Every structure is written in C-alpha cells, then in structure tokens.
Amino acid sequence: MTAFVLVNISLFAILGATALAITRMRALYEATMLTALFSLVTGSLFVLLDAVDVAFTEAAVGVGISTVLLLGVLSLTRSREAVTPRRRRLPAALVVLFTGGTLGYAAQDLPPFGSATTPVRDHPVTETYLYQSQQDMGIPNTVTSVLASYRGLDTLGELVVVFTAGVTVLLLLGPLTRRNRPVKRDLVLADYRVLRVVSGVLMPFILLFALYVLFHGDYGAGGGFQAGVIFASGFVLYGLVFGLDRVQQVLPQRVLWVLIPLGLLLFMGLGVATVLLGGSFLDYDTLRPDDPAAGQRLGILLVETAIGLTVATVMTSVFFSFTGRGASR
Amino acid sequence: MTVIEVLSGVLLAAGGFFVVTGAVGLVRFPDFYTRIHAVGVTDSAGAGLILLGLLLRTTEWEVGLRLLIIMLFMVITSPTAAHTLAQAARRDGVPVWRAGDARR
Numbered sequence: 001m002t003a004f005v006l007v008n009i010s011l012f013a014i015l016g017a018t019a020l021a022i023t024r025m026r027a028l029y030e031a032t033m034l035t036a037l038f039s040l041v042t043g044s045l046f047v048l049l050d051a052v053d054v055a056f057t058e059a060a061v062g063v064g065i066s067t068v069l070l071l072g073v074l075s076l077t078r079s080r081e082a083v084t085p086r087r088r089r090l091p092a093a094l095v096v097l098f099t100g101g102t103l104g105y106a107a108q109d110l111p112p113f114g115s116a117t118t119p120v121r122d123h124p125v126t127e128t129y130l131y132q133s134q135q136d137m138g139i140p141n142t143v144t145s146v147l148a149s150y151r152g153l154d155t156l157g158e159l160v161v162v163f164t165a166g167v168t169v170l171l172l173l174g175p176l177t178r179r180n181r182p183v184k185r186d187l188v189l190a191d192y193r194v195l196r197v198v199s200g201v202l203m204p205f206i207l208l209f210a211l212y213v214l215f216h217g218d219y220g221a222g223g224g225f226q227a228g229v230i231f232a233s234g235f236v237l238y239g240l241v242f243g244l245d246r247v248q249q250v251l252p253q254r255v256l257w258v259l260i261p262l263g264l265l266l267f268m269g270l271g272v273a274t275v276l277l278g279g280s281f282l283d284y285d286t287l288r289p290d291d292p293a294a295g296q297r298l299g300i301l302l303v304e305t306a307i308g309l310t311v312a313t314v315m316t317s318v319f320f321s322f323t324g325r326g327a328s329r
Numbered sequence: 330m331t332v333i334e335v336l337s338g339v340l341l342a343a344g345g346f347f348v349v350t351g352a353v354g355l356v357r358f359p360d361f362y363t364r365i366h367a368v369g370v371t372d373s374a375g376a377g378l379i380l381l382g383l384l385l386r387t388t389e390w391e392v393g394l395r396l397l398i399i400m401l402f403m404v405i406t407s408p409t410a411a412h413t414l415a416q417a418a419r420r421d422g423v424p425v426w427r428a429g430d431a432r433r
Contacts, residue, residue, distance in 0.1 A: 192416060198409045205402075 008048060015041045026081045028074055036067040052221040053143045056213075060229040065315050068236055072322035137296040139218045147223065148300040152282035156267055158225075159307055163264050166314030173321035189241045199241045206234035214308045218297070224304040228311025235316045244323050256317045263310030270302055337385035344378030351375055360426035361418050365411050372407030 018038045025031045039062025046055035084092070111118040120126060133145040147155055190196050214227035239247035271282045279286035284299025347370055354367025380400045387393040426432075 192413070194409060194412050198405060202405065 004048070008045070011041055011045050011048070015045070026083075028079045028081055029071070031081075032067060032070045032074065035070070036063045039063045039066075053141075053223065053226075056221045056226050057229075060226045060233075064233050065229050065236070065319075068233070068240075069315075069318060069322065072319060076322065076325055136293060137300070138293050139297065139300065141218055141220060143221075144217045144223055144300060144304075145296075148303045149282070149284060149296055152271075152303065155303070155307070156271070156282070159264055159267055159310055162311055162314055163260065166260055166310075166318060169318045169321055173325055190243065190246075195241050199237050203234055203238055206237065207231060210234065210308075210312075214304055215301070217304055218300065224307025225311055227304075228308040229315060231308065231312035232315035232319070236319050239319065239323060244320065248320065251316065253317065253320065256313045256320070259309055259313040260317065261310075263306040263308070263313070266306035266309070267303055270299065270306070274299075333385050337382045340378050340382030340385065344375050344380075344382060347371065347375035347378060359430065359432045361423050362415060362425060365414050365418075369407065369411040372403060372411075376403050376407075 015038065018034055018041065022031050022034045022038070025034070039058055042062065043055045043058035046052070046058055129142055129146055129150065133139065133142050133150070137145050137149065139145045210227045210231040213222035213230060214224060217223035217227070235247055235251055238250070270284075274283045274286050275281055277286035282299070282303075284296045285292040286295065287298050288295030351367050351369075351371030354370070355364050358364045358367055377400060380396050380403070384393055384396050384400075387396065
C-alpha cells in the first residue's frame with residue numbers, strides 16, 4: 001500500500017512539475033514535447049486507477065496523435081510564444097485563480113480516494129452494468145458494452161464531434177480553400193536508410209495492432225477510438241518519412257472524403273435499422289431476435305468499426321491538410 | 330526461492346540500475362550527443378533487462394508472447410529514435426564536445 005501511495009505521489013509531483021515547466025516556456029516545440037509527457041503521466045495515473053481504457057486513449061490521443069498534430073501546426077506558424085504585455089497578466093491571473101479556486105472548492109465534494117462507499121459504487125446502475133451486461137451481451141470488458149450499447153447515443157454524439165472537427169479543419173485548410181502548391185522539402189527523411197527501413201518494417205505491424213485493438217475491445221482495453229488513432233498514426237509515420245505524395249498514393253484524399261462520413265453514416269444507419277426492425281434507437285437486440293446477446297455483440301462490433309473508420313480518416317486528413325499546407329505560405 | 334526467481338530479480342535490478350544511470354547521464358553528460366547515448370541505454374539495456382526479468386516470472390504463455398513483442402518493438406524503435414536524434418543534431422551543426430570544453 002505504501003509503495004502504491006509513493007508511486008501516486010511521485011507521478012503527481014512529475015505532473016505538477018511538467019505543468020509548471022510548460023507555463024515557464026517560450027519555445028513552443030519544447031512545450032509541445034512536455035505536453036506529451038504530461039499526457040503520458042496522466043495515462044500512468046489512469047492505469048493506477050484501473051481505468052485502462054481511458055489510459056489507452058490518453059496514450060494514443062494525448063501522447064501520439066495530438067503531439068504530431070501540434071508539431072504540424074507549429075511548422076506552419078511561429079514556434080515562439082509572444083511575450084504577454086504586463087498589463088494583460090492581471091486579468092489572466094484572476095481568471096486562472098478563479099477557475100482553480102472553483103475546481104478546488106468543487107473537489108471538496110468528491111469522496112475520499114479509494115473509498116468503498118462512493119455514489120459510483122453504490123448506485124444500482126453499476127450493479128446493472130457489471131452483472132446484467134454479462135447476461136445481456138456476454139462481453140468481458142464492461143467498458144465496451146457501456147460505451148457501445150448502453151450509452152450508444154452518447155458515443156454517437158462523440159463521433160459527431162470528431163466528424164465536425166475533421167470537416168471544420170478540411171473546410172479551413174482543405175481543397176475548398178486556395179490550391180496548395182506542391183510541397184518542396186529541403187530534407188527528405190526517406191534518404192536516411194535507417195528511418196526508411198524501420199518505418200517500412202513497422203508500418204504493417206502498426207496497422208495490424210490497430211485491427212487487434214479494434215476487434216479485441218470486447219475482451220481487453222481498446223476499441224474504436226484507440227484503434228482509429230493507431231491506424232492514423234501508421235499513415236502519419238509513413239507520411240512523415242516518405243513524404244505526402246507517397247502516402248497519398250496509398251491513401252488518396254478522395255478515398256478519405258468518402259470514408260469520413262461513411263463511419264458516421266454506418267453508426268446512424270445502424271440506429272435507424274434497429275428502429276425499423278421494431279426496437280428503439282441503437283437497440284441491437286432486434287438485429288438477431290432469436291439470440292439477443294449475439295445481436296448485441298454484432299451491433300457493438302459494427303459500432304466500433306464505424307468509430308474506428310471515422311476517427312482514423314479524420315485524423316489522417318487533418319494531418320494531410322497541415323503537412324500539405326507546408327510550403328504554400 | 331527458486332533459481333529462476335533469483336535470476337529474474339538480478340535481471341530486474343540490473344534493468345533498474347541502467348535506467349538510473351541513464352537518468353544520471355542525462356543530467357550530468359556535457360553535450361547533446363553524450364546525452365542521447367545515456368538515454369539510449371535507458372531504453373535498450375534498462376527496459377530490455379526489465380522485460381527479460383518479467384519474462385522469467387510469467388506463468389501464461391500469452392503474457393510472455395506480449396512481453397516478447399514489446400521487447401522486439403523496443404529493440405527496433407529506441408535505437409532508431411536515438412539515431413534520428415543524433416542525425417538531426419549533426420545536420421543542424423550541433424558541435425561535438427571535446428575534453429576541456431565547457432558543458433552545454
């Protein structure tokens with residue numbers, strides 16, 4: 001127990017030190033790398049809280065893809081933070097103190113760490129999710145059954161958020177804006193044999209791992225969101241090393257435009273199909289009236305695939321838009 | 330205590346030692362290239378030995394297989410990362426530290 005507390009305290013200390021270091025920094029590249037470290041430590045804390053699915057998402061999104069996207073943004077703009085005028089610091093400090101104070105005050109209501117009688121544990125719905133889901137669906141990972149079936153509508157909302165973000169970036173930086181000139185690179189990473197060979201070797205394994213995460217989400221940590229991000233990171237790696245032209249030969253922008261809404265349409269279409277089959281929206285029992293549990297598993301698999309499809313294509317096209325913009329300043 | 334447990338403990342301790350030396354080297358070494366060297370030791374020798382030590386303690390083959398895959402991944406990626414960092418630094422003209430120079 002003491003070792004557990006020690007690990008917790010040191011992780012929180014690293015987290016706080018990282019946050020302080022980020023605020024002290026003017027060079028944004030370094031700050032970006034430190035935000036990746038911040039996410040990694042947060043992910044470790046989630047692992048200590050037994051929230052492996054959340055930790056996995058934090059590792060894939062916070063450390064992986066968002067760092068790459070931030071670096072992509074920095075390559076388009078200045079990479080040094082402007083100095084804030086002194087007279088504008090006071091309002092900012094007040095806002096920060098107010099927000100922090102409110103959060104600290106609200107945290108007083110949280111149950112003590114590790115308490116056995118928290119609302120989350122005592123509420124009857126926990127019992128339902130943990131035990132009923134085994135009979136309803138027979139999926140060992142309750143997180144997946146909650147995410148994709150019980151709270152399927154919330155997940156649909158999250159996917160709409162991802163979709164909207166992707167469409168917005170494409171509207172701002174994509175093909176509807178002025179035509180991008182071909183990117184001229186002074187440094188071609190593919191000239192380095194080590195990088196070329198290693199990324200070529202790793203690429204199939206990354207894609208395979210993404211598929212594993214997608215289809216193994218029923219049994220362990222993982223699911224559509226994580227799988228989509230890992231899938232996208234494979235293409236991002238390929239694009240970084242071999243250049244945008246090569247990766248767009250493998251995955252043309254036209255294909256991405258079709259695939260981005262396809263995942264969302266699959267999710268919504270599944271909901272409409274269950275309504276037409278006589279159930280409520282996203283009630284997968286109706287997919288297999290003779291065997292509701294199998295219907296649930298089928299529905300969850302389809303939903304996870306839809307999520308993976310949209311997340312992967314949105315992340316890849318956002319990366320393409322940023323890098324394709326490179327030389328057209 | 331069986332032989333395997335002792336061996337695994339020795340491997341884990343050695344791995345931990347290499348991680349600590351990597352951290353000390355990152356702080357103490359005088360320039361960019363030597364620091365990359367220190368960090369490279371953390372990833373390859375440190376993590377590799379710790380994974381080997383854990384491998385000896387596994388009872389299920391599925392867990393062992395996962396550890397082996399992680400080890401393979403570390404063996405490929407961490408030297409590549411160190412190499413890329415060093416190459417980028419050399420390309421940017423980061424000077425190499427010689428004996429007698431000031432720390433950078």
